[in-house]
Amino acid sequence: MTRREARAIERSAVAEGRRTQRTAATADRRRSHSTPKGWGARRAVVAVFGSVAAVGFLAASLAPVVTPQIAEANQDPSQSTYATAADEAQLFAATEKGGSLAALATVSYEAELRTPTPTPTPTATADADGEPADAPAEGGESGEALPAPYQPPAPYSGGGAPAEWMAAAGIAESDWTFVDYIVSRESGWNPNATNAGSGACGLVQALPCSKVPGNGYDPVDNLRWANGYATGRYGSWASAYAFWTANHWW
16 A cells, blocks of 8 residues: 555545544534533533544554554665654654644654764874884894795715815824714715705714704715714714714714
């Protein structure tokens, strides 16, 4: 049912109520000429009941019409809150004021529109050097330079013999036998030997290879480091040899 049809039914109900009141008033006037004054109170009661009946009739007529309209407005996403409130106010005014159409014209509405406050966009503040305060320093958050990535040493290709390498590394000739025993079992005197699992490298299989100053694959650098390792950890090459034979590592 359209709004226009609902208003037509509303006007019809109001007119019917007015006709009922006029009929009751006419009947009262006629009875007043032919009945004693004692009936005055009864006529007043009848008039009141007539008015109440007219209001009830109006409410009963509007309820089936306006209620579906309000429900339809609630289900329709395009129906605004303002229009829904208007329909409800019209029904309330019509019921409270005896269905008077003039009462509907006195109903006013106010709608409050709230504009959401936008969230301020944070701005970066600059420090004394003109850089943003929250910008990370060059080289990392702490300002320290990042260490260079580890570069594996280049393979050795210079040639030579074990005796020459041990002499160049500063190993006493009296220890060469112990050195030969250990190196023969660790790398087979291959300067470029590498353990695929651990990464140990060179003649004595230094672990990690980066421990060796210079080039871990260079035989002289490798043996020079091994000489300090043997004497520093075991006290001598002889003690290092004894530990190796007992444990098969050193």
